[in-house]
Amino acid sequence: MSSFGVSDGQLAETVSDSDRAGTVSDGTLTEAVPDGSRAASNGGSTDECGREQEHVSMLYGRLDDLREQASRRRDASLRATGGTPQARAERETAITLYTDQLAQLSAVENGLCFGRLDFSGGERHYIGRIGIFDDSGDYEPLLLDWRAPAARPFYLATAASPEGVTRRRHIRTRYRKVVGLDDEVLDLTATRRSAHEDVTGEAALLAALDAGRTGRMRDIVETIQAEQDRVIRDDLGGALVVQGGPGTGKTAVALHRVAYLLYTYRQQLSTRVVLVVGPNETFLRYISQVLPSLAETGVLLGTVGDLYPGITARRPEPPEAAAIKGRLEMTDVLAAAIRDRQQVPEKYIDLTIDQDMLRLDRAICEDARAAARRTGKLHNLARPIFDTEVIHALSLQLAEKIGTDPYADDPLGDDDAPGDPQILEEADLAEIRRELREEPEVKAALDWMWPILTPQDLLSDLYASADRLATAAPDLSDAERALLLREPGGGWTPADVPLLDEAAELLGAHDKPVDALAEKRRRERIAYAEGALEIMSGSASYEFEDEAESEILAATDLLEAERLAERHGEEARLTPAERAAADRTWAFGHIVVDEAQELSPMAWRLLMRRCPSRSMTVVGDVAQTGDLAGTSSWAQVLEPYVDHRWRLEELTVNYRTPAEIMAVGGGLLAAIDPALRPPRSVRSTGVEPWAARVEPEHLAEGLVDVVLREVAEVDDGRIGVIVAAGQEEELGAAVTKAVPEAAVGEQPDLSSRVVVLTVRQAKGLEFDSVVVVEPARILAESPRGLSDLYVALTRATQRLGVLHTEPLPVGLEGLRPVAVEKSASPAGV
Numbered sequence: 001m002s003s004f005g006v007s008d009g010q011l012a013e014t015v016s017d018s019d020r021a022g023t024v025s026d027g028t029l030t031e032a033v034p035d036g037s038r039a040a041s042n043g044g045s046t047d048e049c050g051r052e053q054e055h056v057s058m059l060y061g062r063l064d065d066l067r068e069q070a071s072r073r074r075d076a077s078l079r080a081t082g083g084t085p086q087a088r089a090e091r092e093t094a095i096t097l098y099t100d101q102l103a104q105l106s107a108v109e110n111g112l113c114f115g116r117l118d119f120s121g122g123e124r125h126y127i128g129r130i131g132i133f134d135d136s137g138d139y140e141p142l143l144l145d146w147r148a149p150a151a152r153p154f155y156l157a158t159a160a161s162p163e164g165v166t167r168r169r170h171i172r173t174r175y176r177k178v179v180g181l182d183d184e185v186l187d188l189t190a191t192r193r194s195a196h197e198d199v200t201g202e203a204a205l206l207a208a209l210d211a212g213r214t215g216r217m218r219d220i221v222e223t224i225q226a227e228q229d230r231v232i233r234d235d236l237g238g239a240l241v242v243q244g245g246p247g248t249g250k251t252a253v254a255l256h257r258v259a260y261l262l263y264t265y266r267q268q269l270s271t272r273v274v275l276v277v278g279p280n281e282t283f284l285r286y287i288s289q290v291l292p293s294l295a296e297t298g299v300l301l302g303t304v305g306d307l308y309p310g311i312t313a314r315r316p317e318p319p320e321a322a323a324i325k326g327r328l329e330m331t332d333v334l335a336a337a338i339r340d341r342q343q344v345p346e347k348y349i350d351l352t353i354d355q356d357m358l359r360l361d362r363a364i365c366e367d368a369r370a371a372a373r374r375t376g377k378l379h380n381l382a383r384p385i386f387d388t389e390v391i392h393a394l395s396l397q398l399a400e401k402i403g404t405d406p407y408a409d410d411p412l413g414d415d416d417a418p419g420d421p422q423i424l425e426e427a428d429l430a431e432i433r434r435e436l437r438e439e440p441e442v443k444a445a446l447d448w449m450w451p452i453l454t455p456q457d458l459l460s461d462l463y464a465s466a467d468r469l470a471t472a473a474p475d476l477s478d479a480e481r482a483l484l485l486r487e488p489g490g491g492w493t494p495a496d497v498p499l500l501d502e503a504a505e506l507l508g509a510h511d512k513p514v515d516a517l518a519e520k521r522r523r524e525r526i527a528y529a530e531g532a533l534e535i536m537s538g539s540a541s542y543e544f545e546d547e548a549e550s551e552i553l554a555a556t557d558l559l560e561a562e563r564l565a566e567r568h569g570e571e572a573r574l575t576p577a578e579r580a581a582a583d584r585t586w587a588f589g590h591i592v593v594d595e596a597q598e599l600s601p602m603a604w605r606l607l608m609r610r611c612p613s614r615s616m617t618v619v620g621d622v623a624q625t626g627d628l629a630g631t632s633s634w635a636q637v638l639e640p641y642v643d644h645r646w647r648l649e650e651l652t653v654n655y656r657t658p659a660e661i662m663a664v665g666g667g668l669l670a671a672i673d674p675a676l677r678p679p680r681s682v683r684s685t686g687v688e689p690w691a692a693r694v695e696p697e698h699l700a701e702g703l704v705d706v707v708l709r710e711v712a713e714v715d716d717g718r719i720g721v722i723v724a725a726g727q728e729e730e731l732g733a734a735v736t737k738a739v740p741e742a743a744v745g746e747q748p749d750l751s752s753r754v755v756v757l758t759v760r761q762a763k764g765l766e767f768d769s770v771v772v773v774e775p776a777r778i779l780a781e782s783p784r785g786l787s788d789l790y791v792a793l794t795r796a797t798q799r800l801g802v803l804h805t806e807p808l809p810v811g812l813e814g815l816r817p818v819a820v821e822k823s824a825s826p827a828g829v
């Protein structure tokens with residue numbers, strides 16, 4: 001493999017990048033890859049870099065032109081005023097379009113062009129983050145978007161199957177400067193073969209994998225591997241499951257798939273929006289830069305807890321409570337809770353209407369309830385039927401009283417003389433019914449018997465009452481019901497959100513609070529707009545003496561208050577993603593679920609409701625399931641919704657964890673499920689994981705020593721300290737005392753040098769060096785402890801250490817023991 005240095009000689013690391021290609025894990029490629037089949041030097045590095053620099057500079061020139069063009073067009077649209085409503089709407093659209101374009105063109109500044117393909121016919125394609133065309137005549141592609149079909153050989157061509165490619169070149173740039181080239185010559189006539197035919201672009205890949213972590217996930221567009229490419233470019237339709245062990249690139253692949261789908265099905269997906277669901281806020285922050293760096297904005301990122309508009313579900317709760325809420329049986333519990341709210345009096349309710357006493361006895365109420373239930377309508381929608389039945393019964397009672405009272409004071413306003421028997425016609429009865437509906441006592445009785453409920457009402461009332469819980473959830477044990485019991489108020493937990501969503505489905509439309517708020521805002525905007533119109537028309541003279549004033553009148557004619565209000569309303573500027581976020585009933589064009597093994601059955605119900613097309617990408621690893629409500633079987637999760645119509649792709653190569661560390665994780669995997677195979681690590685580091693035992697009273701102190709030494713080991717890399725949930729505060733405090741910039745807490749800053757966090761928080765993340773504290777405790781604190789420990793041990797890209805006071809759990813006893821002494825490096829390297 002050839003690797004070309006920078007022309008000005010400042011960045012000598014390009015040579016060491018090439019050397020790293022020799023560190024592939026299984027030991028068969030330990031030389032610096034002078035491998036004829038995959039690479040060949042084409043010499044003259046300075047010349048070659050120079051030539052590429054010319055092309056790259058030309059591309060950046062075009063990028064600047066495109067930005068300039070978009071900026072000019074946006075400014076012109078911003079300056080445009082007036083016109084028909086349609087013209088104004090078009091103007092808004094144009095502003096959004098050019099603003100998005102500008103953001104996208106800025107996002108691709110780094111690594112705009114990263115590859116080149118040479119074909120046997122002499123053709124040559126440059127590959128980059130976006131497509132750029134020559135606008136001077138025939139629109140020749142100057143740069144191919146990595147997602148274009150023609151760019152695919154960059155990821156798939158091998159010496160065995162070159163697809164017409166004779167050379168694949170990785171172009172490394174820093175800012176706008178070419179700093180190195182890595183070539184692979186894909187030539188079947190070559191005599192030597194690499195043992196790594198399944199790895200494309202080794203030097204570039206290994207350089208990317210060895211690079212220090214920053215606390216933000218990077219895109220992998222330059223080094224996507226063949227098995228990943230197949231997943232990324234899989235069809236849009238149906239449910240695709242991507243199963244893979246730790247570090248196989250599931251998250252990276254899922255995000256690149258989003259970018260690919262948006263490129264290929266732009267029309268369809270940009271209006272319907274793609275949703276990416278992740279396990280927690282910290283994770284979402286970790287991945288948040290990937291899509292923008294691929295020039296894709298407009299994708300909605302959220303946790304399941306974010307998917308009920310108007311609610312921020314951040315309240316903590318015991319995992320056992322969340323697990324109960326995640327069970328599918330909760331649908332029956334909610335249905336029963338609603339039926340329980342459709343109540344009838346034990347005997348009767350007496351109502352005083354004027355001077356008359358009316359009696360609603362139990363039988364009347366039961367009949368009304370049965371009639372309302374028979375309609376099969378949702379609870380809130382069936383209320384009018386219930387009302388009608390009850391009012392009808394009351395009106396008959398009242399009519400009877402009126403009819404039998406010869407001295408009635410002409411209550412219906414007819415002209416019969418006093419003392420005449422009252423003859424009630426249908427119109428009179430209708431009037432009685434209308435009046436009854438307005439009676440506060442009647443209203444109160446109806447509200448008590450069949451209350452209009454918001455999902456929030458239903459759930460908080462249910463949680464607040466042991467009796468209600470007992471009626472609605474007879475199959476839960478006393479202890480389980482006790483876990484659900486809580487005072488009203490205090491916010492919602494993430495596990496409440498699928499229940500609120502389910503309740504909304506069962507109750508039917510009401511959305512009173514949300515509507516009321518929206519209505520209030522609309523009125524405020526109209527008031528503002530009316531004020532604005534008044535100023536405009538007030539300033540105009542009524543004689544229309546000059547043209548300017550008559551134009552003002554024309555403007556006021558056109559802009560009636562409501563429309564002006566609309567234009568001032570935020571809604572006018574909402575992007576499809578923002579609209580989707582605010583709409584509980586939105587049907588997304590595609591949903592990606594990451595760490596999908598953690599989702600409860602109730603969470604799946606919610607997601608399936610948001611994705612009627614079932615166009616989904618589900619990525620996860622059933623061996624890493626930590627949530628008590630999570631799954632260990634994709635079939636179990638998906639088949640209730642898609643039957644057998646889902647497809648499985650597996651990722652088998654671990655790009656994160658070096659072989660030395662994965663050997664430790666592999667031991668645990670067998671204990672989780674002997675059928676599971678650990679992914680094969682693509683590289684090794686030569687650094688053996690270590691274990692250090694300290695006395696319990698010296699744990700915090702020992703941890704500080706270890707952390708300080710790891711800080712020294714990884715230069716400006718990141719260190720993750722993974723602890724059992726109960727030890728986070730104490731150990732976090734000790735570490736922050738010694739390393740003030742260390743991060744700890746519910747949403748730690750991942751860009752900090754040292755982050756102390758629990759396994760739950762560490763899910764999906766990675767660090768250059770990881771210290772796992774008290775593995776026995778992590779193991780013991782949950783029925784899913786083995787999986788949690790597996791997750792903790794597989795977060796490191798370079799170094800792993802274990803600090804413990806209790807004996808090491810089975811599988812870890814073989815770790816290299818080291819002493820924690822202030823003078824010695826725990827890693828012994």
Ligand SMILES: Nc1ncnc2c1ncn2[C@@H]1O[C@H](COP(=O)(O)OP(=O)(O)OP(=O)(O)O)[C@@H](O)[C@H]1O
Binds near residue numbers: 252656
């Ligand atoms: N083709 C690739 N080129 C460069 N880096 C890659 C590639 N594939 C994966 N990586 C890197 O490997 C690391 C692990 O990737 P990712 O987090 O997507 O794995 P994962 O399968 O989701 O892991 P886990 O299940 O443990 O959360 C990331 O740093 C990612 O950038």
